[in-house]
Every structure is written in structure tokens, then in C-alpha cells.
Amino acid sequence: TTFTCQAQNTADRTYRAAKILIEVKYAPKVVVSVISGALAGGRILEGSEVILSCQADANPPAQSYRWFVNEELVTGDYTTKMIIHNVTRQHHEALVKCEVVNAVGKSEETETLDISYAPIFKQRPISVEADLGTNANLLCDVDGNPTPEIEWINENTDKVVGNTANLNLKVTAETAGRYYCKAIVTGFPEIGAEATIYVKRAPIITSHKVQFGAVGSRAKIDCVAFSVPKAEQILWSFDDKLINMSTADPDIYIFEEQHLPEGVRAALIIKESRSSHYGRYNCTVKNSYGSDSLLINLKPEPGSVPILLVVMGSLSSVAIVIMIVMLVIVYMKRNNKKPIPADVIPEASRGGDKLSGLKHELRAKAYDVDYSEAGSDGLAINLTQAPMPDVQMKGATLGVPLAGPVKLDDRFSGEFSYSRQCHIKNLKNQDYKETVNGYAPYFEYALDYSAPTEGGKPGAGAANNVNKAQTNTSNSATLPHYTNPVTTT
Known part of the structure; x- marks a missing residue:
């Protein structure tokens, strides 16, 4: 504050003035308030972030700030503002204090937090046992902010029978039973619990x-x-x-x-x-x-089966299933066998195809077939044996040891001719110039014949058989087969 002093006298009517500045030093004057996170009316919702402000008027200016929550020093480099990141119901009615210090002294100011939180049971209702005609007391102790609204509901009648934490009833047949306590706080889900008044009696x-x-x-x-x-x-x-x-x-x-x-x-x-x-x-x-x-x-139990029979039946079923599975596996393995690769089969064992082809060729060339008319009854066939070709088979053994190639003409060397005329009924005008493996198709072989003599000619028996075949009207023909150079069967 500035003070001014003025003076004058008769000698000099001009005012003379002098000023003086007075500086008053004082301790801080502090004001604490919530500037963020509060609802209308100053209430803070649980879980919110709160910012508090500390304004100080001091001369000389403030030198330090300290914050306290319920007289506990808050750690952190806070000055004119302090932040609580997550307020809980433990902060409800907590004292937040701001302390400011300067050269003259220190001052402090507090703010009480008002936290709004959901209801929770301090003590859940407990069932009680009482005799008829006595009083029973049920307690529903609930904590919440704002103060929870309490309702007691009789589950037998579904009616509200009380609105306070304590419910006191006289035990009768009508009042005995189950009761439900419901607590409500605006902005939060309601909670509830039940308790029962039991009447003491015989079991x-x-x-x-x-x-x-x-x-x-x-x-x-x-x-x-x-x-x-x-x-x-x-x-x-x-x-x-x-x-x-x-x-x-x-x-x-x-x-x-x-x-x-x-x-x-x-x-x-x-x-x-x-x-x-x-x-x-x-x-x-x-x-x-x-x-x-x-x-x-x-x-x-109706239709109950002894457990032993059940066990035996179960074991039998399992055994049958296992046998079926094994049979299926064996069958699949047999069907899935792969043929032996051609490069693994010995060459001598692969001579079967060559042997079959050779047999077919020998039978086809063994006889000269002459077809001629034999009257109205059928077709006459003249079969004349041709000389056996000189064939050497490679790879085929013909039942002899694997000791090298064998000339077939050394075994089949009968040099003789054989001629026979056969009459086949109902086969007229049909072409039989081809044979099947050396045999005329659809013939019945029934006639006997004799083996040739040493000179290669048929014997007497053979000649007679040939003559009989020329005059016989039987629908049969016989082809000679040779098993060695001398004997035929």
C-alpha cells in the first residue's frame, strides 16, 4: 500500500508531497477444490480420475506445496494440482489436504471427497430358528453411496413387509418362511439375498x-x-x-x-x-x-440284469468286434498284395508264355488238314501229319533241368504220315480251316488207333482203324497226340 504526505506553508503555497510504500508480509491463504471428475453436486463416481487444485495467496510467494490424503503424504511432484487416477470406495469421505509454505509461515486447506459407489453387503441376511409366538429378527446390512434403499419381500405372498435394514417379525404359521432383501442405489445394479424364518418342530x-x-x-x-x-x-x-x-x-x-x-x-x-x-x-x-x-x-428294478451277465456280455461284444476287425485287416492285406516286379522274376520262370506260344505253333503245324465233301451226311476231314519243325526254345525248360537250350526235334522225331477221313454230321458247308490249340473245334474224340511201326508207317491195327473210319458213320474224329518219338496215345 502507498501512503502520500503533503505539506505547505505561508512562504510557499505550493504543496510539497512525499510517498511511502508499505509492504505487508503474510503466510499463504489456501483454497482447495475439485476441478475435474466430479458430477453435478460435487459427487465423484467410483473409478473416475479426479484432479484437485490448490490455490495459494502469499507474500512472499509460496515456496513449496505438499498433498496429503487422510494425513498420509502423497508421493509425486505435485504443486498446485494433484491427480487421483482411480478413485474407489475407500476414498469416500477421505480428507485431501494441501499444505503451502512461504517465508512467513505455512497454511493448509482440506477437501472431503464424496464417492458414489454400488451397494455391497456388509453382512448378508442369516436364517433364524424360532418357536411359534416368539419374535424373529432378520438383518440386511448394506453399504452404498448414496444410502441404499432397502426392501424386504415375503416370498410366500410376494409383498414388501419392511424398508429398513432390520426386519422384526412375530413367528406364526403365516410369517414363517423365506424373505428376500433387496438393496438399490441409483445408477448401479441392485443386489439381494434371502433368509428364512424356521419354526422349531419335530422332523x-x-x-x-x-x-x-x-x-x-x-x-x-x-x-x-x-x-x-x-x-x-x-x-x-x-x-x-x-x-x-x-x-x-x-x-x-x-x-x-x-x-x-x-x-x-x-x-x-x-x-x-x-x-x-x-x-x-x-x-x-x-x-x-x-x-x-x-x-x-x-x-x-423291473428287468434288472445281474452285473455279471452285463460284464460277460460286454466282454463278448468286444471280442466279436476285435475278431471282425482282424478279419477285415487280413482280407485287405491279401487284396492289396502287389505283383512281383518283372525285373525280380527269374528269366527261367518267365518262360511259361514262350512255352504256351510254342505249343500252339507246334499243334498248328503238326497236321495238314484237308476238308472235302463226304456226301449228304457231313464234312470229311483229312488229317496228315507234317514233319516237326526244328525249333529251339530259349527260356523254356519243358520239365527238364535248367541246363541249357533243348531242341524239340530230338524228342518229337517220328517221321511218318497219318491220314484219316472223318465224317461229321450236321457240319456241312462250314469252314474249319482254323484249329484251336491243334484240335478241331466241337469234335468228339472217340476212335482208337494203334501206334506206328518202326518204319514210320501205321500198323495193321492202325490201317484197320483208318478203314473203319472211312466207312463208319459215327460223328466222331480222333487226332493223334504224341508223347515220345515212338508211342502215341
């Missing part, structure tokens, strides 16, 4: 009176009971005879007990049931308020 067994099992396998008898308070004892009997759990044979019986919030699930298991195990079983459940019994009739 009530709810199992089926008729149950089934398979003979020869595991059989199970269920005994489910509603019991509040908790069941204290479970008894089993068969045909009015008590089955003692402590002394029963463990190789026959197994006892199971599973306690539930509303009662108990018991089971009697027969490991390997027989026909004698089927009949009437009694299940009794006891608690401090009384007991309940149920007669359960255990029956064999």
Missing part, C-alpha cells in the same frame, strides 16, 4: 415310500427329512430288525448322513445287493422336538 420325512435297486449291484435307500433344530439321531431297521450302525458289517452296509440348513439327508447303501436284501426298511429321524418314521419298500 418330517419327505422321501419316497417305494424305491428301487438292481439285484447284484449297489442299492441305495434315501431318507430325507426336514428337521429344525438339527437331527440328533437316525435309525434304520429291516423287517422290524434294527440295523446297528456301530456293529453292522461294513462289507454289506454303508451309512451316510448329510446335514442341510433345513434338515438332513440320510442314506443306507447295500454294496452288493441280493434278493434277500429287498423288502421293507424303516427310517426314523429324531431331534429335540420329536421324531418321525417312514416305511420304505425297496424293490428290484
Whole structure:
């Protein structure tokens, strides 16, 4: 601030002035505010990024800034601004403080964060057990911002019966049952949980009176009971005879007990049931308020098959399938055999084709066939043996050891001629100039003949046979076949 002093006197009526500047030093004056991330009304949504500002008025100017959250120093090079990147419900109602220091002193200012977040159960509702006529209390403790709206709904009537966290009811047959607590916070999904008011009473067994099992396998008898308070004892009997759990044979019986919030699930298991195990079983459940019994009739399953037969049938089916698969594999392997390559087969073994061709050629050239008319009954055929050609076969062995080529004329060397005229009925005017492997087709070979003599001519028997063939009207013809140079068959 500047002050001015003016003075004058009678000698000099002109004002004289002097100024003085007064500088006041003071500690910082701090203001903290949220400048980003807040909704209308200053509330901050959970998960948002928040920026806070710290404005300080000081003389001399501020020398340092420090930020605190709930009295904990925030690390980082923050001055006039501080950023919280992800606010959570733990930041709700947190005190954010900005401290400013200068030469005169230090000052600080705080800002309380208002975080809006979804509802969550601090304590879920717990079921209670009560006697008729007494009071029961259900608690639905929910945390949320803004404060959650609570509704209690009776599931039997589907009506709202309360709007506070605590629900207090007098236990009757109508009020006993299940209740649903629903919590709502604007802008977030609602949450809910249920609890039940149980009336203390004697057990009530709810199992089926008729149950089934398979003979020869595991059989199970269920005994489910509603019991509040908790069941204290479970008894089993068969045909009015008590089955003692402590002394029963463990190789026959197994006892199971599973306690539930509303009662108990018991089971009697027969490991390997027989026909004698089927009949009437009694299940009794006891608690401090009384007991309940149920007669359960255990029956064999209709059409049940002993397990041994099932196993044997399964094994037989598997064996049959394996045999079929093996047969298919063997069949496929046989069909998939590849022929031996030509370069692997020995040359001597490949002479079969040459031998067959040679036989065909020899038979074709062995006889000169003369066809002539033989009257009205048929066709006359004159067969005359021609000299055997001088043939040497390479590669064919003809049944002799593989000792080199063999000349066939050394074996088939009969030098004689043979002539016969045959009459074939109903074959007139047909051309038989070709032969099949040396034989006239469709002939019946029935006539006998004799082997030639040493001079190469037919013997007497052969001549007679030839004469008979010329005069005989039989529909047959015989062609000689030679197996050696002297004898024919």
C-alpha cells in the first residue's frame, strides 16, 4: 500500500508531497477444490480420475506445496494440482489436504471427497430358528453411496413387509418362511439375498415310500427329512430288525448322513445287493422336538440284469468286434498284395508264355488238314501229319533241368504220315480251316488207333482203324497226340 504526505506553508503555497510504500508480509491463504471428475453436486463416481487444485495467496510467494490424503503424504511432484487416477470406495469421505509454505509461515486447506459407489453387503441376511409366538429378527446390512434403499419381500405372498435394514417379525404359521432383501442405489445394479424364518418342530420325512435297486449291484435307500433344530439321531431297521450302525458289517452296509440348513439327508447303501436284501426298511429321524418314521419298500428294478451277465456280455461284444476287425485287416492285406516286379522274376520262370506260344505253333503245324465233301451226311476231314519243325526254345525248360537250350526235334522225331477221313454230321458247308490249340473245334474224340511201326508207317491195327473210319458213320474224329518219338496215345 502507498501512503502520500503533503505539506505547505505561508512562504510557499505550493504543496510539497512525499510517498511511502508499505509492504505487508503474510503466510499463504489456501483454497482447495475439485476441478475435474466430479458430477453435478460435487459427487465423484467410483473409478473416475479426479484432479484437485490448490490455490495459494502469499507474500512472499509460496515456496513449496505438499498433498496429503487422510494425513498420509502423497508421493509425486505435485504443486498446485494433484491427480487421483482411480478413485474407489475407500476414498469416500477421505480428507485431501494441501499444505503451502512461504517465508512467513505455512497454511493448509482440506477437501472431503464424496464417492458414489454400488451397494455391497456388509453382512448378508442369516436364517433364524424360532418357536411359534416368539419374535424373529432378520438383518440386511448394506453399504452404498448414496444410502441404499432397502426392501424386504415375503416370498410366500410376494409383498414388501419392511424398508429398513432390520426386519422384526412375530413367528406364526403365516410369517414363517423365506424373505428376500433387496438393496438399490441409483445408477448401479441392485443386489439381494434371502433368509428364512424356521419354526422349531419335530422332523418330517419327505422321501419316497417305494424305491428301487438292481439285484447284484449297489442299492441305495434315501431318507430325507426336514428337521429344525438339527437331527440328533437316525435309525434304520429291516423287517422290524434294527440295523446297528456301530456293529453292522461294513462289507454289506454303508451309512451316510448329510446335514442341510433345513434338515438332513440320510442314506443306507447295500454294496452288493441280493434278493434277500429287498423288502421293507424303516427310517426314523429324531431331534429335540420329536421324531418321525417312514416305511420304505425297496424293490428290484423291473428287468434288472445281474452285473455279471452285463460284464460277460460286454466282454463278448468286444471280442466279436476285435475278431471282425482282424478279419477285415487280413482280407485287405491279401487284396492289396502287389505283383512281383518283372525285373525280380527269374528269366527261367518267365518262360511259361514262350512255352504256351510254342505249343500252339507246334499243334498248328503238326497236321495238314484237308476238308472235302463226304456226301449228304457231313464234312470229311483229312488229317496228315507234317514233319516237326526244328525249333529251339530259349527260356523254356519243358520239365527238364535248367541246363541249357533243348531242341524239340530230338524228342518229337517220328517221321511218318497219318491220314484219316472223318465224317461229321450236321457240319456241312462250314469252314474249319482254323484249329484251336491243334484240335478241331466241337469234335468228339472217340476212335482208337494203334501206334506206328518202326518204319514210320501205321500198323495193321492202325490201317484197320483208318478203314473203319472211312466207312463208319459215327460223328466222331480222333487226332493223334504224341508223347515220345515212338508211342502215341
